[in-house]
Amino acid sequence: EAQVTQNPRYLITVTGKKLTVTCSQNMNHEYMSWYRQDPGLGLRQIYYSMNVEATDKGDVPEGYKVSRKEKRNFPLILESPSPNQTSLYFCASSSQGVSYNEQFFGPGTRLTVL
Amino acid sequence: KNEVEQSPQNLTAQEGEFITINCSYSVGISALHWLQQHPGGGIVSLFMLSSGKKKHGRLIATINIQEKHSSLHITASHPRDSAVYICAVGNTGNQFYFGTGTSLTVIP
Numbered sequence: 001e002a003q004v005t006q007n008p009r010y011l012i013t014v015t016g017k018k019l020t021v022t023c024s025q026n027m028n029h030e031y032m033s034w035y036r037q038d039p040g041l042g043l044r045q046i047y048y049s050m051n052v053e054a055t056d057k058g059d060v061p062e063g064y065k066v067s068r069k070e071k072r073n074f075p076l077i078l079e080s081p082s083p084n085q086t087s088l089y090f091c092a093s094s095s096q097g098v099s100y101n102e103q104f105f106g107p108g109t110r111l112t113v114l
Numbered sequence: 115k116n117e118v119e120q121s122p123q124n125l126t127a128q129e130g131e132f133i134t135i136n137c138s139y140s141v142g143i144s145a146l147h148w149l150q151q152h153p154g155g156g157i158v159s160l161f162m163l164s165s166g167k168k169k170h171g172r173l174i175a176t177i178n179i180q181e182k183h184s185s186l187h188i189t190a191s192h193p194r195d196s197a198v199y200i201c202a203v204g205n206t207g208n209q210f211y212f213g214t215g216t217s218l219t220v221i222p
Contacts, residue, residue, distance in 0.1 A: 042214035043202070092157075099205065108156070
């Protein structure tokens with residue numbers, strides 16, 4: 001089944017404790033992206049990647065890192081999480097860019113930073 | 115800054131009604147996407163369009179590039195259509211901007 005998976009689905013952590021949210025897709029997609037969703041602000045793009053070893057900042061990249069060493073995986077790293085990073089995070093992929101391609105979304109990761 | 119604006123924010127309709135959700139954007143785009151988010155949180159893509167009109171079942175999406183405006187119509191609405199509908203635009207730089215969503219409730 002074609003899908004985008006994220007782990008963990010729920011995470012409660014404390015300020016400053018490094019964490020990684022994994023994202024994996026099995027559709028051989030080139031484009032992958034991370035978004036955060038906050039009440040009243042909607043979804044905002046954090047980082048995106050056009051292909052292996054090619055990543056770019058989105059609208060709200062501060063406090064996050066990403067890597068794309070393999071085509072299928074695009075982990076989101078929070079080196080020193082802070083409470084303002086409490087949010088619902090979505091990973092998504094598409095065959096190429098978002099210009100002309102449908103995006104497939106993962107199920108979301110709900111992160112709480114205390 | 116709000117690159118994408120949606121209206122209305124909330125919408126309640128009786129089953130069977132015709133529904134319209136509007137989206138305006140201020141940036142140059144390559145394509146506009148309509149997404150659906152169900153109460154469980156999952157997001158699915160409904161339409162992607164760069165011109166004209168697309169139809170899928172009871173859903174119709176239109177876009178006017180000159181006016182930078184798109185509409186999503188739902189004909190013969192049903193309670194299972196209750197969800198948040200999100201407009202999003204992708205630019206040539208592959209960045210993606212979202213509206214804040216329209217929460218639709220269809221009452222039987």
